[in-house]
Amino acid sequence: MGLFSGTIQKLEQSLDYSSAKNRAISTNIGNIDTPNYKSKDVVFKNVLNNTLESSFKPKTTHSKHIPFNQTTFKPYQVVTNDNTTYNNNGNNVDVDVEMAEMAKNQIYYNSLVDRINGKFGSLQTVLRGGN
Amino acid sequence: MSTLFSNISQVNPTQQMIGNAPITPKEAQTNFADTLKGAIENLNNVQLESDKATEALAAGNIDDLHNVMITAQKSSITLEATVQIQKKVIDAYNEIMRMQV
Numbered sequence: 462m463g464l465f466s467g468t469i470q471k472l473e474q475s476l477d478y479s480s481a482k483n484r485a486i487s488t489n490i491g492n493i494d495t496p497n498y499k500s501k502d503v504v505f506k507n508v509l510n511n512t513l514e515s516s517f518k519p520k521t522t523h524s525k526h527i528p529f530n531q532t533t534f535k536p537y538q539v540v541t542n543d544n545t546t547y548n549n550n551g552n553n554v555d556v557d558v559e560m561a562e563m564a565k566n567q568i569y570y571n572s573l574v575d576r577i578n579g580k581f582g583s584l585q586t587v588l589r590g591g592n
Numbered sequence: 593m594s595t596l597f598s599n600i601s602q603v604n605p606t607q608q609m610i611g612n613a614p615i616t617p618k619e620a621q622t623n624f625a626d627t628l629k630g631a632i633e634n635l636n637n638v639q640l641e642s643d644k645a646t647e648a649l650a651a652g653n654i655d656d657l658h659n660v661m662i663t664a665q666k667s668s669i670t671l672e673a674t675v676q677i678q679k680k681v682i683d684a685y686n687e688i689m690r691m692q693v
Contacts, residue, residue, distance in 0.1 A: 467643065468643045468646050468647060471646075471647055471650050472646065472650055474650075475650035475651075568657070569652070572649060572657055572660070572661070573649070573650065575661070576646045576649065576660070576664060579664050579668055580646075582668065583639075583667075583668055583671050586671060586672060586675055587671070587675060590675060590678070590679060592679075
């Protein structure tokens with residue numbers, strides 16, 4: 462029947478992403494003094510796919526070739542930033558960046574929760590017929 | 593309110609009676625049906641607009657958060673108004689059905 466399709470599904474996936482991002486930021490802040498720890502980030506999978514496709518496109522010359530981008534059910538992906546080092550112990554967590562990211566993510570999460578609440582509210586309004 | 597049901601004035605029969613000939617029942621029915629159809633179409637458009645803004649928010653490409661929230665509230669209030677009017681119309685219908693002729 463598709464009662465919860467479309468926007469609600471997208472909101473659910475975005476909330477999954479936002480919660481994963483919050484976890485990654487917490488891990489980064491928690492490991493601020495861990496030697497050789499590299500900061501993690503969460504990106505939307507389709508964003509990553511788009512950038513991958515634009516930079517190098519894999520060629521499949523046969524129909525039985527395994528496709529380059531495997532489909533997983535997660536809409537997001539955790540990436541580790543290995544390229545930089547801010548500290549003598551090989552750690553690259555920047556507290557200011559992490560705090561700013563956390564504040565941003567919190568606003569994003571709250572607005573998503575507000576919107577999905579609104580969507581469920583309208584569904585209930587229609588189902589109850591205004592009572 | 594003008595955007596909510598912009599053509600609601602068509603329903604008012606007294607406005608149409610003034611000056612010109614009285615409208616036939618068929619015309620009145622078509623007017624009423626058109627008004628309802630227009631209102632529901634308007635509701636659908638507002639909902640679609642709200643969905644578009646919400647999806648842009650989820651994708652992260654919005655400039656201002658308040659625009660999303662205002663669009664959402666507008667669509668919610670339009671929906672509420674439509675449901676309440678539907679309730680009133682059904683009440684009126686039931687009232688007429690119970691009338692002694």
